[in-house]
Amino acid sequence: MKDCLRSGISEAARIRFTSAEVTTAAKALEARHLCGPTAGKVLAEGLAAVALLSADSSAKNEAVYIRVKVDGPVGGFLTEATGAGHLRGFPNIKLLDELDGEPEIDAKRALGEAGSAQVIRSLPGKVLNQAELRVATPNASKVVARFFYESMQIPAAVEVYVKSDSAGVLIARSLLAEKMPDATTDEFVRVLEAFNSGQIRSRLAETASLHDIGSGLGIQDLRHRDTRELQFRCRCSRQKVEEAIATLPQRDIDEILSDNRPHNVTCHMCASDYRLTCAEIRDLRTSVS
Numbered sequence: 001m002k003d004c005l006r007s008g009i010s011e012a013a014r015i016r017f018t019s020a021e022v023t024t025a026a027k028a029l030e031a032r033h034l035c036g037p038t039a040g041k042v043l044a045e046g047l048a049a050v051a052l053l054s055a056d057s058s059a060k061n062e063a064v065y066i067r068v069k070v071d072g073p074v075g076g077f078l079t080e081a082t083g084a085g086h087l088r089g090f091p092n093i094k095l096l097d098e099l100d101g102e103p104e105i106d107a108k109r110a111l112g113e114a115g116s117a118q119v120i121r122s123l124p125g126k127v128l129n130q131a132e133l134r135v136a137t138p139n140a141s142k143v144v145a146r147f148f149y150e151s152m153q154i155p156a157a158v159e160v161y162v163k164s165d166s167a168g169v170l171i172a173r174s175l176l177a178e179k180m181p182d183a184t185t186d187e188f189v190r191v192l193e194a195f196n197s198g199q200i201r202s203r204l205a206e207t208a209s210l211h212d213i214g215s216g217l218g219i220q221d222l223r224h225r226d227t228r229e230l231q232f233r234c235r236c237s238r239q240k241v242e243e244a245i246a247t248l249p250q251r252d253i254d255e256i257l258s259d260n261r262p263h264n265v266t267c268h269m270c271a272s273d274y275r276l277t278c279a280e281i282r283d284l285r286t287s288v289s
Contacts, residue, residue, distance in 0.1 A: 001208070003230035005085065007055050008210045010222045014183035015191060017222060018176040020051035021208040025087045025232040026162070026172040032271040036100035039074055039091040041107045041164040046079035047087050048160045048174035049140035051230060053119065053147070055176075057083030062128070065120045070138045072112025073099070080269070086233040088269045105164040108139065117143045119151070144176065155179040155188060157195040161204035173208045175200055191217060234270035241265045241274045246284040256281060 003025050007018045026044035029035075035043060046066055053064045062083040069076040075092030099110055115138030121128045131151040135142050141160040148156035156178045163171040177195070179188040194200050194217055203216050214222030245253075245265075256263050257278055265274045276284075 003087075005051055005055055005226075005228040005230055006208070006210050006224055007226045008214075008222050008224045009180075010214065010219045012221050013187045013191070013219055014180040015188060015219075016178040016180060017210055017213070018052050018055045018178075019208045019210055019213065020048055020174045020230065021172075022047045022051050022087060022174075022230060023169065023172045025230060026169045028232040029087075029089060029270070030168050033090055033094050034271070035091060035168075036095045036097075037105045037164050037166055037168055038096045038099040038107065038110045039094045040168050041105050041162050042074050042077055042110055043079070043089060043091045044162045044164070044169045044172040045107060045140040045160050046077045046089055046091075047081075048162065048172050049144050049158075050079040050081045050089070051087060052144055052158070052174055052176045053121075054081035054083065054085075055226075055228075057081075057121075059123065060084035061124055063122050065118070065122075066140070066143060067118040067120070068115055068135075068138060068140075068143060069117075070111045070115035072110050072115075072138075074110040076115065078269075081230075085228045085230045086235075087230055088232060088234045090268055090271075100166075103166075105166070107162070111138050114138060117146075119143070119147045141174070148176075148178065155192075157192045157200075159195055159200045159204060161201055163205065171205065173204045175204060175208070175213060191219075232270075234267060234272065236267040236270060236272055236274075238274050242276070242280075242284055245276065245281060253281065 003021050005020050009016045026047050030040035050066045060083045065080045067078045077091045079089030115135050117133040119131045133146050141158040145158040148154045158176050160174045262277050
């Protein structure tokens with residue numbers, strides 16, 4: 001199944017549903033960052049979560065970020081999704097020797113007991129809104145649920161499902177249910193109980209189809225309204241690296257050139273590596289002098 005974001009509304013229940021399939025992007029980023037299986041699972045959960053938040057992006061260049069810091073050994077993660085459907089991100093620590101060798105990949109132990117999160121929505125050069133959250137159980141689904149409840153004042157249920165083994169990510173999916181203002185409390189509570197009981201988690205292990213999920217909940221009128229293709233894509237480029245180096249102070253340029261060797265610049269978001277020779281760096285500095 002291709003990575004995609006699906007949105008739909010049950011007119012009878014007055015509940016909006018959004019599902020995300022990010023398996024291919026999660027595998028690609030896990031491989032690019034050379035993550036161990038534990039950090040790869042944490043990253044996949046972050047991607048599945050941030051994809052849900054991108055459903056309301058009104059412009060292709062609008063981006064939403066989730067930045068999480070935790071007291072567990074992975075340290076945290078940062079993930080991003082854009083209105084164009086582009087996904088990227090990284091875990092703070094990529095190899096966790098004490099956890100990667102376990103027979104079952106446990107993201108909870110990697111995340112720890114407590115953490116903080118930021119949810120930032122932006123356009124190039126402009127922050128649209130930002131939320132600061134404290135999260136007692138710092139997993140990706142809790143961050144999204146708390147964001148909706150505290151910052152949006154919208155009751156919401158969230159499930160992020162990632163299956164991994166010692167070789168890496170196998171499945172990465174998520175589901176969001178939002179209570180619309182005119183929804184009945186009883187109907188939303190019934191859906192919320194399906195999330196809390198593990199029913200939705202079991203369903204996501206099989207599919208991210210809104211039709212199938214709705215049928216499992218006894219909601220027969222849940223239909224797709226919008227579908228957006230998702231894919232791993234980073235905004236970094238050699239041109240942007242060159243522009244950044246060209247604007248460095250002269251003392252920083254001199255330091256880079258002091259060992260008379262090519263200089264490598266690595267993108268934190270996607271692990272792409274850009275190599276510039278000393279001659280190229282001198283030419284860049286000369287071009288803006």
